[in-house]
Every structure is written in C-alpha cells, then in structure tokens.
Amino acid sequence: MVLFRGDIKCRSLQRRTSISVILPADNLHFLNDTDEVVEKPYKTLYLLHGLYGSDDIFLANTSIQKFAEDNGIAIVIPCGENSFYLDDHASNRLFGEYVGQELLEITRNIFPLSDKREDTFIAGFSMGGYGAIRNGLKYSQNFSKIGMISAALITDDIVNYGDNHNVLYSRCFYESVFGNLDEVKGSDKDPKY
Numbered sequence: 669m670v671l672f673r674g675d676i677k678c679r680s681l682q683r684r685t686s687i688s689v690i691l692p693a694d695n696l697h698f699l700n701d702t703d704e705v706v707e708k709p710y711k712t713l714y715l716l717h718g719l720y721g722s723d724d725i726f727l728a729n730t731s732i733q734k735f736a737e738d739n740g741i742a743i744v745i746p747c748g749e750n751s752f753y754l755d756d757h758a759s760n761r762l763f764g765e766y767v768g769q770e771l772l773e774i775t776r777n778i779f780p781l782s783d784k785r786e787d788t789f790i791a792g793f794s795m796g797g798y799g800a801i802r803n804g805l806k807y808s809q810n811f812s813k814i815g816m817i818s819a820a821l822i823t824d825d826i827v828n829y830g831d832n833h834n835v836l837y838s839r840c841f842y843e844s845v846f847g848n849l850d851e852v853k854g855s856d857k858d859p860k861y
Contacts, residue, residue, distance in 0.1 A: 680766035688723040690736040690743040706740035709782040716796030723747040753799025768807030791815030
C-alpha cells in the first residue's frame with residue numbers, strides 16, 4: 669500500500685488544495701506469505717469527508733488503508749472544506765465540478781487509475797454523503813456506484829433553521845453554502861429531485 673499526501677492545483681477552485689491518495693501498489697501480504705499484485709489501472713473510490721473534516725480525517729480515524737489494501741482499490745480523498753461539495757460561482761468555489769469531474773482528470777493523469785465508469789465510485793460520510801449522492805447523480809457518466817454513510821440529507825430541514833450560533837442549525841451558514849434556501853427544494857441541490 670502506498671500513501672500519497674500533497675497539493676494539487678485546480679481550475680474549479682482557482683487555487684491549490686490538498687488530497688490524500690491510497691494506492692494498492694505494493695500489496696504484499698507478509699502474514700499470508702503472498703506477493704499478490706493488483707493489476708493496473710486501479711479501480712478507484714473517491715471518498716468525501718464530513719463537515720469540519722479534511723482529506724486526512726479518514727487516514728487518522730478509520731481502517732481505510734487496510735480496506736484499500738484488502739480490496740485492491742485506490743482511494744482518493746479530497747479536501748472539501750465545509751462546502752457540501754456544491755458549486756458557488758460567486759466565490760469561484762466549484763466543489764461539485766471539482767469532485768465530479770476535474771479531480772478524476774487530475775488524479776488519472778498522475779496515478780494509474782482506471783478511466784472506466786464501471787471502475788469509478790464515489791462515497792462519503794455525513795456532509796460527504798450528501799456530496800456523494802448529489803455529485804454521483806449529477807456526474808453519473810463518471811461514477812458507477814454511489815455510497816453514503818450517515819449522509820446529511822438535510823435539504824428538507826435547513827429551510828426551517830433560524831439564527832443559531834451552532835453552525836449545524838444556522839440558517840446563515842446553510843445560505844452561504846446552498847444559496848437561497850427557499851430555492852433548494854426541486855433544484856439540483858436536492859438529491860430527492
């Protein structure tokens with residue numbers, strides 16, 4: 669297993685951003701006394717973190733590296749900040765376009781990742797689960813499978829939030845991410861739609 673952590677430059681965000689990439693490149697199972705080699709290009713899971721997270725959160729708090737090694741799959745973890753992986757054209761923060769399209773192009777140019785739809789998956793936790801379902805559907809030509817873990821499918825609820833100091837229930841915060849909350853339902857920001 670190879671772990672890469674670094675920065676990439678992307679036009680969708682108009683700046684550099686960090687990513688973590690796990691590759692099953694040296695999948696040697698010493699305890700089983702095998703030298704199993706995973707064929708390239710690798711099947712790839714694009715894994716999206718939750719609110720307050722970053723590209724290293726899964727590395728520190730889960731067994732994702734073992735999962736990648738045991739299943740012979742590459743895992744790409746981008747930094748999505750607190751964006752819900754949505755596009756904000758006013759601030760040039762196109763996180764949806766970034767994870768749905770550009771990140772695939774960038775990582776496929778750097779690493780030996782499959783460019784086949786059937787070998788490309790997207791999943792996420794909480795906010796990342798929302799981002800996975802939203803962008804997995806929006807960019808369905810790129811992803812064959814979508815996974816969600818405790819997805820923050822909150823589009824029906826946020827319209828009722830008020831001025832709360834807790835960001836999880838703050839209308840102001842969600843307006844900064846989703847735009848006019850009265851226009852979310854029935855839009856491409858609404859996974860049910």
